[in-house]
Amino acid sequence: MYVCLCQGVTDGQIREAIYEGCCSYREVRDATGVATQCGKCACVAKQVVRETLSDI
Numbered sequence: 001m002y003v004c005l006c007q008g009v010t011d012g013q014i015r016e017a018i019y020e021g022c023c024s025y026r027e028v029r030d031a032t033g034v035a036t037q038c039g040k041c042a043c044v045a046k047q048v049v050r051e052t053l054s055d056i
């Protein structure tokens, strides 16, 4: 599922960034570019990061 349409970032890519070492929303944003344009996806992106971090 696409979380960020501006940058074409999926929830899978966000999870992958975390599995590869990102441990905060900020790091995921820097690594994937999620929420760096219109910012509308920030809420959902943060939620995916939170859920993924609490799973590992």
Ligand code: FES
Pocket (backbone or CB within 6 Å): 003, 004, 005, 006, 007, 034, 035, 036, 037, 038, 039, 040, 041, 042
């Ligand atoms: Fe993610 Fe616009 S949808 S920055």
